[in-house]
Amino acid sequence: MMATTLLWPIIFPAVMAIILFLIPARIKLVREVLAVLSSVVMLYLGFSLFLLKNLSLKTNWLGMGINFDFRLYQFSAFILLALSGFLFLIVLYSTIKMKDHPRIREYYAYVFLAAAFSNGAVLANNFVLLVFFWEAILITTYALITLGLKPTSHRTAVKSLIIGGLCDFSMIMGIGLIWASTGTLTMDQVHLEPYGLAAAAFILMMIGAIGKAGAMPFHTWIPDAALDAPVTFMAFMPASFEKLLGIYLLARISLDFFELKVGSPMAMVLLIIGAATIVLAVFMALIQKDLKKLLSFHAISQVGYMILGIGTAIPIGIAGGIFHMINHAMYKTGLFLSAGSVEHRTGTTELKKLGGLAREMPWTAFGFSVCALAISGVWPLNGFVSKEMVFHGALETGYPIFAIAAWVGAIFTFASFLKAGHSVFFGPRSTEVPKTRESQWSIVLPILILAILCITFGVYNKLPLENFIQPVVAGHAEPGQHIDLAAGALNLFTPIAGVSMLCLLIALGLHFYGWKQGGKKAYLASEPIHRLPVLHQLYDLSEARFFDIYEQGVKFLAWLSRMLFKFIDRPIDFIYEKVVVSIGRFFTVLFQKAHNGQYGNYLAWTIGGLIVVVWVILKLLQ
């Protein structure tokens, strides 16, 4: 096949974005059909490129080693396929959910543009090209959040833009350092040992990657967006696309661009960020009272597992991290789409107002439950398999603390999903929402597809592990070591699996206790933990955005600016406005005195001046 085929996943959605934008808002059916058809074409492209595996394209672009350079290989082909799959599901879902959105033309345009940029970022084989596509996604993210049309939507959009900008600028810095030390910008030619300056480059690039994935502390816009942005955006960006991209890049940084060694300082950095993200975000998720916001905190917490997995720098851990990425994208998208389905029918996602919807919305309830069990790591779903791999890797690093953090995360993940599922779909039927029925097929179908995928990837884990994951880590195993990830992946009778199951039981106990304490109201099940002494104060501070890097950062920027303005800029202006002017005035007054109105005086000045002029000219002519 022609190498230019590689440009199709980028150009096609970009062109479709323009076409979909130009179709007048009134013509609904044509746009929806066209959007779904294009996403099917994208899926087809994704499949055919995945089967193709190896392809590259390189032409000159800006000179100086900045080339228009694309490369398809097993990893990027896998991510490309995944991206197009999620695009298809979300577009299908949007045909109903976003049907009456007043700015629907923009919506599809941004979604397809984001897809084009994401595909470009995945295929790029030149760092500048990568940053170009990578950072361009920011604008589509920004625009999609504003489509939430809430009063605070734009604020959140700017927040995402500035946090994203911070991460991407740090990535540019990292790329610059890589360029300065290796002299090349071609991605597959870079392989550094992360020490000294290269370590700084590693950290800076990593910030770009985990920032996109939404790890702490670059996560704070996601919970805000959960309320301010359309729910389809949440399923599209933070749940699937950004995770896939961020973890893809992180994996490439740790495996390809740099050589991450087990227990090395850089690996420790990743492990710490991963563990902190898991634990802190899951504690925030636990106490949320809104389904979408609860899900958004899990979208952050789960990134922790992926980063932790990659940070172990052990093949099984890395594989677990990457496998967790794809699994997470599936169940988290499924969960957000179920939340959207509930919102679609009832108009709310507040846990307090919902309850007992399982009878009226059985398919949504089924999809939600499967995805929720998957994210909690219940046997034999996909989440179980990938989490076990991460636990395994974390233990093998020799620092059990990271495995413990991961297990703590597992406890509260399950507890919060018990709470969420219990409050929305089970328990007594709430009286606050009127009687309703199941959502349309194009909403339910994506959810069910994702739920079935969660089961498939769990029960038949051999399929994804051998086709997608194993090839990626194969090159990084010890020579002669054969990796068979699928063997024993579902084994329940190992110590690690035992601990995991114990965690689930603890979660069940916690939920039951909280439910009892809260007067059998499921949405209050997390209150006992919420009200724990020290934790309570921390929760309050966090609700007041005290730990929000953006809020504090913006305050800092404003303060710094005021200082610079007040103590440097204004004093400089003072010199011109006041000092210079008064000196000028002083001399004016002085010279005024020379004008006394007498002829002799003026004559003397004139002759004196003439002599000076002549002297200067003579001097110059010499």
Added chain:
Amino acid sequence: MKVETITQLIIFIPLLGSLLVPLAGAISPKLRSFWSVLIGGITAFLPLTLITQALKGGEILWSKRLALGLDFVLIIDPLSIFMSIVSSFIGFLIIVYSLGYIHHEEHQNEYYLMVVMFIGSMMGLVFSGSLVFIYLFWEIIAIACWRLIGFYRQKDYVLKADKAFLMTFGGAVVMLLGFILIYAQTGTFDLTAMRGVAIPGSAVLLILFGLFSKSATVPLHTWLPDAGVAPTTVTALLHAAVLVKIGVYAYARLFLYTFKIPAAWQQAVIIMAVISSLIAAAGAVVENDIKRILAYSTISQIGYIFLGLSVANPTAVSGSLLYILMHGLAKAGLFLCAGIVIHSTNKRDIREMGGLIRTMPMTAISFLICAFSVIGLPPLGGFFSKLLVIMGAIKANQIWVAALALFTAILTMYYLMRVFSLVFLGELKVSAPEKTPSMVGVVTVLALFSVLAGFFVSYPMKLVQLATTHITWWLR
């Protein structure tokens, strides 16, 4: 036509044509508008015909002997051609926009006279290869600038115009001393005869006064925010097309193309540029007047251009030259959008505006696109210029400078998004319709160009690369 003839036409058509503006105005305002647009159009079109010459690389020198060694020398190389295309094109768009903006004001004869002469002397300065003529055009520009900033004639406005004039003039006089020092050393004003000459730090310092005052770099910058009292078209002209780009252009012409300067001074400029950029960005965060914010933003962006030029490796220099184009397009767009807003609401404090996206959607979207370009977000053009400057700085081992420059980029993002949110979003405080088609059309064109310049960056980049290899000949 010969390249030299075209170049002379580029300079003299607007310079002489501007003098006929009052005559046309005396006949009818329509004729005056037509004449100004015509002259502006020709001046914008002619440099485009030089692109083929630029793509050949190399340079054409032309000179006319005049008395006292004050030869009139023209340098026609990719750098001057690139610069003339950018300036005249943006200048032309601003003339078109003026038709709507200025049409009910007094003194229109003088306005168009000065604007066209402004562009003409810019063309003269760009192609001049002699220190004397650079100084001459430099001061014509200062005078035109002085008249235009004080266009509204209020007492305090005129004072601001005086401030701008005196500061830039003061800088230019000091620069002239530097020129004389160089003359004393080499005995010529002809740049083409002095290539590769090492000049002492004292001359560099004196000349830098001129460059920094014209290009509004800290600590010689405070006249630029104050010059915001001018009509917005003039501000756009000063910021995007002509005035503040003179300093950076002259830097490239004098300190890269012609002279060798001491390494310590090069490092000093690097540091001053990045500090200027940061302090100005801070000013933009603090200010509330939309034009002052944009003015500080210009100072901040000029810092990047100086940074790239003073780093002086091919990456950074080509980034800087590209920056002149990208910043010109985007900043002109921002100012002209601000002009529409100010014109319709009669307000300049962004805290008193709000919700204008509902009544003027095209302006709002153009503003946002141009803002993204200034911030340096892909896929817009500003991304590449900023990226190249910063990558160049890192490659030259200026790691902390690059980090500071990126930090400034975050500040840029912060203040521009603040302006956008306050002016165009939130509740509608002053309802005002969008303005005439010529005004909205121009801002849309500028926004569109910012987008196209991003997607098709390889075309301007080709020219920029040629200019870079040409002026950094000493690297070969």
